[in-house]
Amino acid sequence: MTPTRPRIVLVGAGWAGFILSQELSDTQYDITIIAPHQTFAYTPLLASAATGLFFSRLAEEPIRRAHRKTTYYRAYATAADFSQQTVTCIPSILQADGSDVPDAEHPFTVEYDKLIIAPGCVNQTFNTPGADEHCFFLKTVPDAEAIKAKLLSILEIASLPTTSRERAQELLHIAVVGGGPTGVELSAELADLFDEISKTYPHLAGLPSITIHDVAPEILGAFHDKLKTHALQSFSKHGVEVKTSSHIEKIDSDGALYNLYTKEDGKKLCGMVAWATGNKQCDFVDSLRGVSKASRLGRLLTDQRLRVLKEDKTALLNVYALGDAADIFDKGLPTTAEVAVQKAEYLVKALNSPDKESAPFVYKQRRMVAYLGGTDGVIMGQQDWTGEAAWLAWRSGSLGWTRSWRRKAMIIASWGWNFIGGREIARR
Template sequence: MQASSPRMQLGQLPTGLLDALASRSLPSRPIASRLSRGIPSQRRDITVNQLDTSSDQRERVVILGSGWAGYTVARQLNPKKYQAVVVSPRSYFAFTPLLASTSVGTLEFRTALEPVRSRRSNVNYFQGWADVVDFKNKKVTVEESADNSTQGFALSGSRAETQPEVRKAEQAKKGKTFDLAWDKLIITVGCYSQTFGTPGVKEHALFLKDVGDARKIRNRILLCFETAALSTTTDAMRKNLLNFAIVGGGPTGIEFSAELHDIIKEDLARIYPELMEFYKITVYDVAEKVLPMFDEDLGKYAMKVFAREGIAIKTSHHVESLRKGPPGDSNTAKDVQDEYPCWTLRVREEGDIGVGMVVWSTGLMINPFAKKALGKIPSIPESGVKYLTPGSELSRGSLQWAVSKEPKTGAVITDDRLRVLLGPDGDHESKQRAIMEDVFALGDCAKIENTTYPATAQVASQKAEWLAKRLNKGDFDKGGFTWKNMGVMAYIGNWNAIMQGGGGGSVSGRAAWVLWRGAYLTKSVSWRNKVLIPIYWFLNWAFGRDISRF
């Protein structure tokens, strides 16, 4: 049987109407003409040559990364003045405050995503990693990455940002590369999770940095309960499988612990009532207290709520390793260990502990791209460099310049206009300094000189909004960026939250929970998600979370 034609599949619509619809669906102007007029065009076969043709004398702004900083600045640049091009292995922006909710089914994954490409967007996009930055010729080498099967570890726009073991596996299938010229470069490549070199963590722990991570956590929770419910599973193994460990007592770790408690108490307890005596949730932190960014009273309130709900918080505890298999002989052969569905977490203060899942949330490690591609500068640009110290310009040819880095973290140092600072490479005695006026760095991978702003989404988005406004108006001389503290908040379970305002006021309990949900709803970018989020909140409250594994 022959396949039905598209016209037959549309049903009994009149032929004239179908022809009219077909004619309206086809672009009436070439793609280059549509781009030059600022009309969104999301053709996936856009080439660099087509971008050049459609620039219409606009400056090209290449943005490395699609996180809080990169996505925000790309959306807010004036499309009549700038041609914004985002380079990232991730074709979407992840609204990270909602990841804990998506990991347990309180919200669906779609509600935490905003696509870089959309019909209403004026942003061009290449899916790939930035490998090399040529500051002199104003070009960046991009490696194509349309196959995103391993991008769960990727945070933004550089190949170096994936976890080391993933990068090593990908070397054999490295994609094609191409050069992309820029007039202005904005570096927002972010960070990835800090593991402190703890053995087994990269291989066996779960993180919560992206939607792919949330999906893995959700499947793991359900797998643990399904396996524990089998008649062949012993009680000892059930205790291991249903022992959930969260390493890190910051907002992410605390919120995930609270969300995990909610799905167990509100949904899984009704489906697996016989397993409730076995489950346990424990938060481990090396510090003396959790939630250090909150006032002491709010921290104590959170711990009191956790204690009442049965969530254990163990501070001043040091995780030493994580390996496959139950507690016992650590020398068990790997093929035997793999038969067991649990892991062993070794804590210095407690010894070996059987766990079904470890969620690691202990802070950030700077993106290796900052070291790999943002280091020595073989040849300093002829223009676009402002020298800050006497004699700097005379040292152009004789001095080896490098991007300035924060010694402790490796973050790129910028001035208060978010422009990248240059200095002598290594231990050179010279004190010469300069600014690259067309290269900006913001987000978690960058730090303004002589500031201690936290590495949060709030700071990254404020920097992005400030930079986009300054670029649109061209008034960088009106003063530098200053962070406005809008406060911090955290969900602590059972419809309770804590919130500390930027001015010092605080709210806790049910009122803070209402403010917490309201803030995240209003901060969602698209109207699509502003509608979807409350719908899913209501559906899951009324009918329970979906516990299907998919």
């Protein structure tokens, strides 16, 4: 009789989950992937995709692969029974507009021998009134497409003969909430876009504006002070206003315009509010009981071999957690793609070589990069860089995140065409 392969159930297909889904041995294991979207998004590329630097499809990879012997369910995991070794799920139904609708009427259960929890986090708006309804986010390719479509819409509305210059200026004001790397890079890409489209929309020249709002006293909080200062100076040159210690009170809509209310400045009209800050745990992680969780963000706590810890801090048998949903006990690692990737590569090696005792996981801090627009950027590592050298490193880093040589070539080609003919935000 042919021996049965151990069943691995993988919840999530973000940075950690996608690497595991593609690199775990499908000859050793029967692998089932549960994720609500059928593609994995290269999150560092989304700001570029949202502003037309290349087609959005280049910022994602399909989970299903012809050469991979895996099972994929487009679904949400809703609960796990560790004693019965089962995961309860509900289908995620793709709608014609690209959105997803959970189908709670048709739950199903998947059994596992090993469970890997890597669902990532969801957007945290801190219960800001109107944020969920009116803000644009940047976690998925559909998010990037929505921003791109909104930008095109406000450009065209601002171009109508019935639109006054004052209203056009309000429409072309973009508010970005969040001064971390995502908010900073989105602002930089928007500044580049508005600079380039002055040739296509010469009648709108000088009207677009961008403001970054952050509740913290500074942007790029994880970077060295010298790099933060350089970022502020660079944004000032590019016309990007930075408002730190800015408290968003609520957001509402007035037809084509949005009203952004801050404690410090009151109401400000804008054509789009992009929310690029804050993470919270998904409902699945919140539902798990009998396990240790961090007081901050509610992340699952694991040992250094990425095994989920019970409340008494002993390891839960055959249950692992990584990505933004998990942290190693007493380590406090950041919720970044770099941490997720390193953990995934560690667990792939450990599970693909089960007869070898794996050493404890050790995170290796790599350089941190942020793009500032034009040909400027900042890099924090063993040596800090700014300017064009940092920009080139950011460009090469964008390619480095892409694990497909075909996509690398297509992105390089897109950069070349954009350099020659400019961005085409209207092309889908």
